[in-house]
Amino acid sequence: MTRILCISLSPLRSDARVLRQLSVLASHGHVTSVGFGPAPDGVDEHLRVADGAATLPQTPRGVVRLALRRFRAAELEAPAVRHALELLEGRTFDLVVANDARVLDLAHAVAARSGAPVWADMHEWAPEERTHVTSWRLLVAPFMTHLCRTYLPRSGAVTTVCGSIADLYREHFGVDAAVMRNSSPWKDLRPSDVSPDVVRLVHSGAAIHGRALETMIDATLELGERYTLDLYLVPGGDGGKYLRALQARAAGCDRIRFRDPVAPADLPSTLNAYDVGVFWIPPTHTNARLTLPNKFFDYVQARLAVAVGPTVEMANLVERYRLGVVSEDFSVAACVASLRSLDVAAVRGAKAAADVASAELSFTTDALVADRIVARLLG
Numbered sequence: 001m002t003r004i005l006c007i008s009l010s011p012l013r014s015d016a017r018v019l020r021q022l023s024v025l026a027s028h029g030h031v032t033s034v035g036f037g038p039a040p041d042g043v044d045e046h047l048r049v050a051d052g053a054a055t056l057p058q059t060p061r062g063v064v065r066l067a068l069r070r071f072r073a074a075e076l077e078a079p080a081v082r083h084a085l086e087l088l089e090g091r092t093f094d095l096v097v098a099n100d101a102r103v104l105d106l107a108h109a110v111a112a113r114s115g116a117p118v119w120a121d122m123h124e125w126a127p128e129e130r131t132h133v134t135s136w137r138l139l140v141a142p143f144m145t146h147l148c149r150t151y152l153p154r155s156g157a158v159t160t161v162c163g164s165i166a167d168l169y170r171e172h173f174g175v176d177a178a179v180m181r182n183s184s185p186w187k188d189l190r191p192s193d194v195s196p197d198v199v200r201l202v203h204s205g206a207a208i209h210g211r212a213l214e215t216m217i218d219a220t221l222e223l224g225e226r227y228t229l230d231l232y233l234v235p236g237g238d239g240g241k242y243l244r245a246l247q248a249r250a251a252g253c254d255r256i257r258f259r260d261p262v263a264p265a266d267l268p269s270t271l272n273a274y275d276v277g278v279f280w281i282p283p284t285h286t287n288a289r290l291t292l293p294n295k296f297f298d299y300v301q302a303r304l305a306v307a308v309g310p311t312v313e314m315a316n317l318v319e320r321y322r323l324g325v326v327s328e329d330f331s332v333a334a335c336v337a338s339l340r341s342l343d344v345a346a347v348r349g350a351k352a353a354a355d356v357a358s359a360e361l362s363f364t365t366d367a368l369v370a371d372r373i374v375a376r377l378l379g
Contacts, residue, residue: 047088155175186301209236213233303351
């Protein structure tokens with residue numbers, strides 16, 4: 001029996017990328033997952049890491065080691081990593097999958113017991129994950145660079161979400177990262193009708209401060225009575241503080257509604273009732289500048305028009321497939337102007353274009369990348 005370990009220090013049941021990854025792994029063997037929260041669907045065994053355990057070396061000893069640049073000594077120091085090591089004591093696997101740089105040391109430590117290959121799915125650009133936070137930039141970013149420099153060249157496969165970030169991994173760490181996008185499974189949906197009287201805007205995702213989600217609220221307020229905005233938001237890591245600030249900002253406007261979050265698998269069907277999926281994220285750091293997130297592909301599967309800012313990867317796909325509009329910049333005025341350029345015919349056309357592109361921009365395409373990687377590493 002082929003034994004596959006998938007490590008992701010995230011709440012697995014709501015981690016859309018990892019859930020899709022697990023669906024591929026399950027076709028190749030017995031899958032054990034390690035992460036936060038209850039067992040995700042599709043695994044044979046789940047090892048639950050203690051809720052709330054820090055995923056970085058945030059212990060007093062760990063912080064000192066980071067400050068002194070003693071990165072080797074700081075490896076395996078994060079409380080969540082140490083708990084995962086305890087759960088995995090004595091276990092061996094035929095393939096180990098590491099999600100994000102922060103578990104590269106853990107994955108390679110476990111893989112070394114049996115000489116198993118490691119698939120490092122880096123998601124985004126690890127060295128600048130949170131460089132807008134001073135403490136992270138000074139203490140953690142150099143550690144992330146150390147983990148990448150040490151372990152990516154030893155990994156049997158490396159993947160990331162888009163070509164621009166793959167180029168960064170090649171340039172800085174000398175590894176050829178394959179692109180596995182954050183695409184959603186194909187959904188058998190059709191574009192919903194477009195009303196001449198109302199434009200139904202929608203956004204889904206996490207309420208994280210750096211994403212400047214207040215731009216959507218301010219733009220909707222300025223757009224006027226024809227426009228509504230529904231937000232399907234999960235609280236960020238601040239205990240919901242930013243989400244509450246957004247709700248306060250929209251207070252008194254009945255055209256802006258905060259909806260209960262929806263499970264990743266159900267999002268396209270829920271979003272299908274709307275007209276335009278919106279996301280304007282300023283390029284405050286590398287990952288924001290190059291982001292190609294789950295929500296973009298959810299919008300396509302929902303057969304929506306898409307409105308984004310001049311964010312490299314999203315803008316390229318919007319223009320290539322004629323999915324909607326790209327604003328000139330990230331100001332409220334530019335976002336408003338881009339939406340006003342979408343008349344009824346343009347919205348219908350963009351929704352029809354999303355329908356045509358839905359198969360090519362679905363996980364059916366990206367699952368082939370994952371499947372080939374797993375087959376090769378197990379070969």
